[in-house]
Amino acid sequence: xxxxxxxxxxxxxxACLVIQVAVLNGLGVMGAAPDLLFIVALYAALFAPRNHxxxxxxxxxxxxxxxxxxxxxxxxxxxxxxxxxxxxxxxKVFKEHPIIQAVIAFAALGAIEAAGAFATKLxxxxxxxxxxxxxxxxxxxxxxxxxxxxxxxxxxxNRAMGFIQKRSFADA
Amino acid sequence: MRKHLNTIIPLVIALALILxxxxxxxxxxxxxxxxxxxxGEARRAIAANIAAALNPSSPQKEKSLADxxxxxxxxxxxxxxxxxxxxxxxxQYQDFAANRxxxxxxxxxxxxxxxxxxxxxxxxxxxxxINRGTLDGxxxxxxxxSGGALVGVVNAAGPAMSEVIALGDPRLKISVYLVxxxxxxxxxxAGDRIAGILAGTAKEDSPLRLQYIWRRVQVAKDDLVVxxxxxxxxxxxxxxxxxxxxxDKADDLHHAxxxxxxxxxxxxxxxxxxxxxxxxxxxxxAGLP
Numbered sequence: 001x002x003x004x005x006x007x008x009x010x011x012x013x014x015a016c017l018v019i020q021v022a023v024l025n026g027l028g029v030m031g032a033a034p035d036l037l038f039i040v041a042l043y044a045a046l047f048a049p050r051n052h053x054x055x056x057x058x059x060x061x062x063x064x065x066x067x068x069x070x071x072x073x074x075x076x077x078x079x080x081x082x083x084x085x086x087x088x089x090x091x092k093v094f095k096e097h098p099i100i101q102a103v104i105a106f107a108a109l110g111a112i113e114a115a116g117a118f119a120t121k122l123x124x125x126x127x128x129x130x131x132x133x134x135x136x137x138x139x140x141x142x143x144x145x146x147x148x149x150x151x152x153x154x155x156x157x158n159r160a161m162g163f164i165q166k167r168s169f170a171d172a
Numbered sequence: 173m174r175k176h177l178n179t180i181i182p183l184v185i186a187l188a189l190i191l192x193x194x195x196x197x198x199x200x201x202x203x204x205x206x207x208x209x210x211x212g213e214a215r216r217a218i219a220a221n222i223a224a225a226l227n228p229s230s231p232q233k234e235k236s237l238a239d240x241x242x243x244x245x246x247x248x249x250x251x252x253x254x255x256x257x258x259x260x261x262x263x264q265y266q267d268f269a270a271n272r273x274x275x276x277x278x279x280x281x282x283x284x285x286x287x288x289x290x291x292x293x294x295x296x297x298x299x300x301x302i303n304r305g306t307l308d309g310x311x312x313x314x315x316x317x318s319g320g321a322l323v324g325v326v327n328a329a330g331p332a333m334s335e336v337i338a339l340g341d342p343r344l345k346i347s348v349y350l351v352x353x354x355x356x357x358x359x360x361x362a363g364d365r366i367a368g369i370l371a372g373t374a375k376e377d378s379p380l381r382l383q384y385i386w387r388r389v390q391v392a393k394d395d396l397v398v399x400x401x402x403x404x405x406x407x408x409x410x411x412x413x414x415x416x417x418x419x420d421k422a423d424d425l426h427h428a429x430x431x432x433x434x435x436x437x438x439x440x441x442x443x444x445x446x447x448x449x450x451x452x453x454x455x456x457x458a459g460l461p
Contacts, residue, residue: 018208021301022215025291030376033291051178058182065189066204067301068294069327069337072197073189075294080183087179116295124342126371126381132295135374 004052005162009044012157013063016040021067032139034146037064038079038109042147043154045083046095046104047163057083078112096155098148106144113140194328198312202305202330209303209333212288216441281448283308285316285334287441292335296343296374300324300336302443310334310445315399315406318443321434322346322399322410326445336443339412339433340379342372347402348412350385350429352395367400370412370431378430380413385427391418397431407449 020036027033037060044056061079065072086104093100113136121129158164189197285302292299304310306329316323316336324338337344349365369383382397395415401408413431420427 018211020293021208021289022211025289025293025297028291028297033297035293037293054179055182058186061186062189064293066201067289067292067299069292069296069299069335069341069343070294071190071194072192072201073186076186077183077190080186084179084183113295120295120342120374124372126345126373126383127342128373128375131373131375135297135376136295 003162004048004056005160008157008160008162009056009059012154012161013037013040013060016060017063017066020064025067029142030135030138032135032142034142035064035109035139036146036150037061037075038112038143039105039147039150040154041079041083042086042101042105042108043151045086046090046101046151047155047158048083048161049163050087053087054080054083074116078115082108082112098152101148101151102144105147106140109143110137110140113137195312198328198335199330202328202333202335205301206305206330206333209288212301213286213303216286216288282317282444282446283310285310285443285445287443288333290437290440296337296341298324298338298341298372298374298379298437299327300338300437300440300443302334302336302445303332304445305330305332305334307331309447311447313405315410315446316443317410317446318435318440320411322406322412323435323437323440323443325405334445338437339370339435340372340374340437342374345369345371346406346412347400348382348397349400350382350389350391350395350397350415352390353392365398365400367402368397370397378416378432380431380433382415382429382431383426385429387420387425387427389427391415391427391429393417407446 016036016039024036025033041057041060041064044060045053048056058076058080061076062073064075064079068075086108093104095101114133117129117132117136120127120132283304285304285308287300288303289301290299291297292301300316300323302310302316310326310329312326312329314326316326322339324336324341325344326334327337327343328335339346346369348368348370350368351365366385366389368385371381371383373379373381380397385391393415397412397414399406399408399410399412411434413433415429416432417430418427419430
């Protein structure tokens with residue numbers, strides 16, 4: 001069974017975190033910015049070895065949590081749960097296709113942002129649900145537009161990350 | 173079961189982290205973010221150099237400035253006519269200004285900081301990251317100001333870096349005074365203060381909502397909103413924002429007041445973290461419910 005290489009993956013996460021906070025957060029439109037760390041989690045969910053996908057996605061979530069001012073660990077849980085679902089679904093879709101990647105990115109991040117918006121509204125009634133959802137959907141659109149390009153780049157690191165899999169009946 | 177441990181363990185750890193109090197995880201987050209501080213400072217220096225390179229001085233620019241100068245001279249003529257009404261408003265502000273002067277911060281009780289990152293990740297992104305932390309005396313809950321206007325409050329402080337949640341974030345609620353410009357029968361004397369609560373809405377166009385101001389109080393656009401200090405967390409007299417819109421419904425007891433922040437979130441580069449301030453007991457407000 002293939003084994004993920006943790007060190008190169010952590011280097012990748014750090015590089016993506018730097019790009020996210022130093023560049024992408026500055027490109028925000030209406031409070032929404034593309035989420036590169038979510039794309040890394042998606043990359044792990046779609047391409048990591050089955051038994052390491054959740055761990056890899058949760059690590060991306062944890063990196064995201066460093067600059068999220070809410071509860072620490074929320075993104076790790078959500079990204080990990082997303083990977084747990086996608087790891088079962090990925091054999092049923094053509095995961096290398098850019099449109100499929102964009103649709104998955106939009107649907108998954110849209111669901112996460114919508115859940116976050118409802119949770120925020122419940123906790124802080126003064127918050128505008130419409131503004132939170134609009135910002136979340138816009139962020140999901142941004143991310144979905146970026147996802148195929150970023151994933152096309154990231155799959156070139158499959159070998160370095162240990163994400164090359166040999167298909168076997170045991171994995172199915 | 174053993175096959176699923178690689179799936180279950182990361183999720184259980186993440187769940188356990190969520191249950192840790194934010195006061196502890198905030199410090200862990202800022203400790204983990206500290207290695208990125210040089211990156212943030214380099215990013216800011218590069219952005220400043222690019223901005224300088226994109227706006228060089230040139231003969232064309234000098235000519236356009238001369239034209240603009242001439243247009244401005246014409247405007248000055250018109251503005252002279254508005255000076256009388258402005259003087260009346262100035263008189264109304266003087267009481268308030270005198271009140272603020274009494275509460276000027278003592279020297280050496282603030283820490284200057286540079287904004288190295290803007291905008292966080294997650295649902296609520298209205299956060300700033302500054303290059304000062306606990307080693308510089310910054311602690312959670314300290315107010316952050318820019319140009320005399322309140323920017324936000326320190327949410328998490330690491331050794332050399334801190335996170336500031338800015339006004340407009342729904343988690344930030346502050347006790348404020350409304351300072352009306354107009355004075356009439358319905359309102360208390362001009363320059364007097366009416367207590368309310370300022371809460372974030374997470375909207376981009378009107379990020380703040382002023383609550384609990386009675387309908388009998390007349391509120392006008394550009395009325396001042398300043399911190400009252402009632403909550404004991406913030407000093408009194410910091411300008412939080414200005415009234416931008418009043419949208420009342422017929423059966424409401426209180427006004428629905430949108431407030432625009434005095435500090436421009438997008439253009440803030442330098443801030444002061446207030447580490448100490450005089451704890452004056454405020455007089456009773458004219459419009460206190």
